[in-house]
Amino acid sequence: MHSVRPFVVSAAAVAVLAAAVTGCTQKADSEGNEDGAVEVIAKDDSCEVSETEIKAGHVELAIENKGSKVTEVYILFPDDRIVTERENIGPGTKQRLTAEVKPGSYEIACKPGMKGDGIRQKVTFTGQGAADKRSPELDKAVAAYRAYVQQQADETLPKVKVFTDAVKAGDIETAKKAYAGSRIGWERTEPVAESFGDIDPKVDIREDGLEQGQKWTGWHRLEKALWQDNKIGDEEKALADQLVADLTDWQKRVGTAEITPTSMGNGAKELLDEVASGKVTGEEERYSHTDLVDFKANVEGAQKAYELLRPVASKNDPKLAEELDKQFAAMSTLLDKYREDKNSYAFTSYDQVTEPQRKELSDAVSALGEPLSKLAAAVVK
Template sequence: MRAVRLSVVTAAATAAALTAVTGCAEKSDGKGDGAVQVVAKDDSCEVSKKKLPAGHIELAVQNKGSKVTEVYVLFPDDRIVAERENIGPGTKATITAEIKAGSYEIACKPGMKGHGIRQKIEVSGGKAAKRSPEMDKAVAAYRTYVQAQADETLPKVKVFTDAVAAGDIEAAKKAYANSRIGWERTEPVAESFGDIDPKVDVRADGLEDGQKWTGWHRLEKALWQDKKLGAEEKALAPVLYKDLADWQKRVGTADITPTSMANGAKELLDEVATGKVTGEEERYSHTDLVDFKANVEGAEQSYQLLKPIASKNDAALTATLDKRFAELNKLLDKYRANPSSYDFTSYEKVGKADRKELSDAVNALAEPLSKLAAAVTK
């Protein structure tokens, strides 16, 4: 999940539901000769291999601890190469990633908090992962898509931040959800942009020790809960715009790979399941369905660009994904005025049974989506 981290309590409460996503998706024991076995416990992170060849790697993760955990492959500067979150106690997960020669760390985060328990690994070899022309085409097209979303987002953010800076609460409320759509669509690769995500999209319960709360959700709270825009909030408006302008510039150099596209799409569906469906993401504005739809669009864009590759290797998987995306999109259409608008029902008006229906549809999509990276790299 991007910078929006679940609290330990929330993670424990949703672990059973997420087992359907992370557990059922990982039927293989991942014990092939090339797999790196990662055993995550509450107080340790055991890694079977610490020297690996460059190319596509597979991590076979087992959570033998009592807490929901996350496992990351990290660059030395903490940028994320690959990740899998919300791995419940007693469950397994498989991570497929493309990795170049260099020094990295594998981090386990019991309770999904803090710096994590880390193991250094070395990846050697002059050859990067072998890519087909179709893979390069998918990455190039996705980068173009992300750049377009960033370019279109900045003017919308300016409308929002100008309203905040002017102290115009109603205008800021009106512009808030619209300013987030492009960002939410590109979240499959949000971790590729370094420290932008925790600056612009973190919730109060996702803050690390000593981290100042900035970004959309800090202003969301001021608008809907505090119902006031003081000097501090007005000063945060240009900071948000500046951070997102930085994001716009980083798209061209972000490390995007076919596996990061596939893994990011799956992780984004997990975030929808644990943040949007629960109503925690937009807890003050209740505009969760706007984020929800944008997330699904972003995940689907990644999938559609990778589909020509995946369909050659696993036609049954892509047929299932086509069906599941269509079902979820049809369900979301129930909550907006017309199929081309982002005028969604306030999430506080979505009842418990309807939320469960949305959750079931997300989980039904997330399970086969977890297999996309492996299908792309066969």
């Protein structure tokens, strides 16, 4: 969850995230400090980048948060689309981020508190990098993932229409039944949707994540109306139409997203971050308690990206592939314990999941998140 979808992070959530995302990546091709990485020092009032001219291709950022707030670091296109990101970097911690970057002008942004536009540094990536020499196997993986993302968007719109039609008809119970299912495709591919920057805060922001003056729209605004307020008025009906319009925009634009093998690997890890920061804590679906549906969809999306990258990852780092196979299987088995119907997306309401059970889920996320944080680097070795 990045700054266009900010949230209040509890101490427990930060601890989970630190466990889930820790892991070193391999040496990058870019020039920077002695191990080849570009250093980024994030503070509460500055974003220090060790160099502003960087060799294009496979780039590694060595990030250290020397501030007092949880932060995020992005590489951004000039139009604010996201090349890559690392979220939930706790104070006093270090992270590594591997990405493929084409030659051109960009910005590196640090976002203390994970809100606002962040503190930005202009950088230029120069020359022809290793990303231009991608193998046919990786090209195939990117093409297959692009098709998957488009399919998820295409399949989401009819499900959203069922949900919003019920809202506009004032049918609270039918809307409640359709709500969680309408979010599955989005949750499976959320990092790609977030890469556009402007769609996510319209459709998937929570109330405590709103920027000053921002109108609350999207799924969670309607979730609150249905479960907490138990009423649908003219405003909610108008918001239902807006949700369809915003998601139609997503559907049309998703095919233009910048997708690379490293963005697939980083995106898989981001989906586990989504689980750790919102689903395990119960913050995401705080009114409907349908968190386990989102949880499952996030894991499925991460697994799809991994499976497409696995042929290359298993050759470059067989032990990593073996561990990821093991942890994805364990996660699937654990989540199946909460399925009310083994052949559907009917899961136990999250308010019925006990604290020891939540701890077990959290531990499983950490066990999967640690090796998954190494996937992007593994595919570009």
